[in-house]
Amino acid sequence: MTENKKYSIKSTSKELLSRWYHLMTLGRALDEKAPNYLKQAIGWxxxxxxxxxxxxxxxxxxxxxxxxxxxxxxxxxxxxxxxAGLTAEEVIFNGISKDTDVAGGGRHMSNHFAKPEWNIHNVSSCTGNHTLHAVGVGRAIKKYHHKGVVFSSQGESSVSEGYVYEAINGATNEQLPVVFVFQDNGYGISVPKKDQTANRKVADNFRGLKYLKIIHCNGKDVFDSMNAMKEAKEYAMENSTPVIVQANCVRMGSHSNSDKHELYRDNAELNYVREYDPLAKFRRLLVRYKRFTEEELLAIEAEVKLEVKKAHKAGLTAPDPDPASIYDFVIPEAYVSEKYPEGLHDYTGNKLKLIEGLNETLKAEFRHNPDTFLWGQDIANKEKGGIFNVSKGMQQEFGKERVFNAPIAEDYIMGTANGMSRFSDKIRIVVEGAEFADYFWPAMEQFVETTHDFWRSKGQYSPNITVRLASGGYIGGGLYHSQNIEGALSTFPGVRIVYPSYADDAAGLLRTSMRSRGMTVFMEPKALYNDPKAAAPVPEDFEVPFGKARVRREGSDLTIITYGNTTHMCVEVADKLAEETGKQVEVIDLRTLVPMDKETILKSVAKTNKVLVVHEDKVFSGFGAEISATITEEAFQNLDAPVRRVGSAFTPVGFNRILEKAILPNNDKIFVAAKELLEY
Structure with a gap:
């Protein structure tokens, strides 16, 4: 077929028409067979x-x-x-959730088809959120000068989601080769399109965006759809700009097997959609234009029946997932340091501030791995490098291709990081997820999505992302500038959470995060960025392993477990108690919350028999609750007093310094609690 020739019933080769009819007949046979598996309690x-x-x-x-x-x-x-190439067996393995399911071994919902090794991505049930991932892959295609496009498919109702608008806006702004296909069947479950958007065709909602081509086609018609998709791909590749294909379809059945469309569609409508059956129309065309005889089509249909029968047998005999495998692929193995296995050093050079440790490590790792990228809000505009200047000088050294600003759209920042990391496992991405940690909430949908990507795909995709968040208070910032969120984030499996207190640990943990596969949330106590208390000598190649706490002060009478801003307070309180009472308090700086160094904690509890947990976050449901519960469950016999906690009041952090002081923990509050425990 020549470059400009269009597909039609007359011009398309018989070989191609035969393949198409086989695929369409196979798809419909499986589509109609799927509900039977549920009726027989087999799955799907x-x-x-x-x-x-x-x-x-x-x-x-x-x-x-x-x-x-x-x-x-x-x-x-x-x-x-x-x-796209999935076999009948692969479809059935997915539908009845077998271990042989190429999408992820039965870990994901049925009818979520994927084959990651073929770049057919495992996507979420969170409808439409993969548009952001598609944009991220499109960004990688452009930056690596790869010859290809990204296809993102969805129903028209999911276009109402905010992140879909972020994705299409971003793809036009960055001019990326992404084809967004809207399969418009007029319904979002039972919600008609008129309740979703004012435009009759949802693609028209995006007409004002520059660099965007919109193509309309009849999604029921094979030839119109083929021509539209061919045009869309060629346009996206030639111009490196996005395309929307709006395909007008009908939904012949219910939304799903748990939906009864008879409750909201009348008989006239149901008869109408059946009349427009695309497979029946295609079959009639093949006969009418004498491209195939009835006997030839019956032969193809017979082949399909045998194919489905064989796949069905394979599905019934395929192995189920092993219950013992649930802990496999929760998160990839982390980078292992050979020189600093405990995350300790005896380097005595000049002290760096915490912010300097972070900045120098970012630059060193960008030199170490040319496939490292950084983006976020305000991180690269002339001499500005983030609102705290952590990324200062990065764009000047590494260029706009690797260090660049993102829109003020936190979900977009996270979602495109997920997507770009899918392009190649060698890529490492650092994002400033939000200017302040408490602004990260709009990104939570993509954060949650990313935490289970590795598990859901059975280890076939690892989001290699470090999410930097400036966290905590003591700056007079008030709401959205002083809250702690690590307690909430720690409830999600599939992500590491680190929270350093000193410059050397900040540098070492950042290096380990950037060299590891999987996602790490890197909490930065912004009040310590330039505080001399947090300054420390930092070896150029320093690495801190995840899950290794650091004993900041040895003691035998009380254990204080802490991290972040309160670490320095706890050390000062311990020194004061030693001076005033002679009691020796051991201070453990966790450094990593997930994974948590349980071994160091329990060893210290066995020695001191009393524990105070101190953190800046709220006491109620803060991370200290997990520490306390762990000690109570596993070291109760070693306790001579209840585990006590000091943290913020169960209120937001106020803006006025008087209110902030009343809410956040400080030396006095820690001292009183520690003294009471010592006297218990």
């Missing part, structure tokens, strides 16, 4: 039938090239996935 408890989307789904899969392109299908994209 979630199935979203695609019938009525046949044309556009065939076209997406046929246009996709696994050698060069990336595909993000959504939960209704069964035929898309089959057209």
């Amino acid at each position: 408890s979630y199935h979203a039938p695609y019938a009525g989307h046949d044309g556009i789904q065939l076209a997406i899969g046929q246009t996709f090239n696994k050698e060069t392109d990336h595909l993000f299908p959504y939960y209704r994209d069964m035929l898309t996935s089959i057209s």
Whole structure:
């Protein structure tokens, strides 16, 4: 077929038409068979039938090239996935959640088809959020001068999500080769399109965006869909700009097997959608234009029946997931330091401030790994390097391709980090997730998504991302500038959380974070950035392993467990108690919250028999609650007093310095609690 020739019933080769009919018949056979598995209690408890989307789904899969392109299908994209290369067996393995499921071994919801080794990505149930990942991959394609495009597919209702707007806005702003396909069947479960958007065609909502091409097609028609997808891919590749393909479809069935569309669609509408069955129309065309005889089509249909029968047998005999495997692939193994296995050093050079330790380590790691990238808000504009200047001088040395500003859209920052990291496992990404940690909440949807990507894909995709967050108070910042959020973030498996107190540990933990696979949240106590108390000599190659606490002060009468801003307070309180009472207090600086150094904690408890947990976050539901519970469960026999906690009051942090002081922990509050425990 020549470059400009369009697909049609007359011009398309018989070989290609035969392949298409085989794929469409196979897809429909599996689409109709899926509910039977649930009826027989075999599986496929979630199935979203695609019938009525046949044309556009065939076209997406046929246009996709696994050698060069990336595909993000959504939960209704069964035929898309089959057209892109998934076999009937692979579809059934996914549907009935077998260990042989190539998407992730039954770890993800049925009807979420993927094959990561072919760049058919494992996407979430969180509808439409993969648009941000697609943009991230598109960014990598552009930066690495790769010849390919990204396809992101979704229903029209998910376009109402805010992160979809962020994704398309970002793709136009960065001019990225991403094809967004809207499969418009008129419903979001039972919600009609008129309740979603004022425009009859949702793609028109984006008409004001520069560098964006919008193509409309009949998603029920094979040839119109093929021509639209061919045009979209060629345009995106030639211009390195995004394209929206709005495909008009019908939904012949219910939204899913838990939905009854008869409750909100009348008989006239149901009869209408059945009349527009795309597979039946395609079959009629093949016969009417004498491209195939009835016998030839029956032969293809017979082949499909045998194919499905064979796949069904393979599915029933395929192994189920092993219950013992649930702890596999929660998070990748971290980078291991050979020179500093305990994260300690005897270097006595000049002291660096905490902010200097971070800045120098960022630069050193960017020199070490040319596939490292940094973005965030306000991080690279002339001489400014973040609102605290942690990234000062980065763009000047490493250029705009590797260090650049992001929009004020935290979900976009996180989501595109997830996406760009999918392009190659050698890539390491550092994002300033928000200017202040308490502004990170808009990114939580993408944060949660990223925490379970490694587990959900059964280790096939690791988000190699370090999320930097300036955390804590003591700066008179008030709401959104002084809160601690590590307690909330620690409830999600699949992410490491570190919280240094000194410049050397900040540098060492940052280096380990940036060299490790998997995601790490790097909490930076901003009140200590330039505080002389946090300054320390920092070896150029220093590394601190995750899960290794540091004993800041030896003692035998009381253990204080702490991290971040309160570490220095606890050391000062311990010195004061030794001077005034002769009691020796051991101060343990956790450095890493997840994983937590339980061994060091329990060893100290066995020695001192009394424990005070101190952190800046709220006492109620703060991370100290986990520490306290761990000690109570595993070292109760060693306790001579209840585990006590000191932290913030269960209120927001006030702006006025008087209010802030009343709310946050300080030396006096820690001293009183420690003294009472020592006297217990």
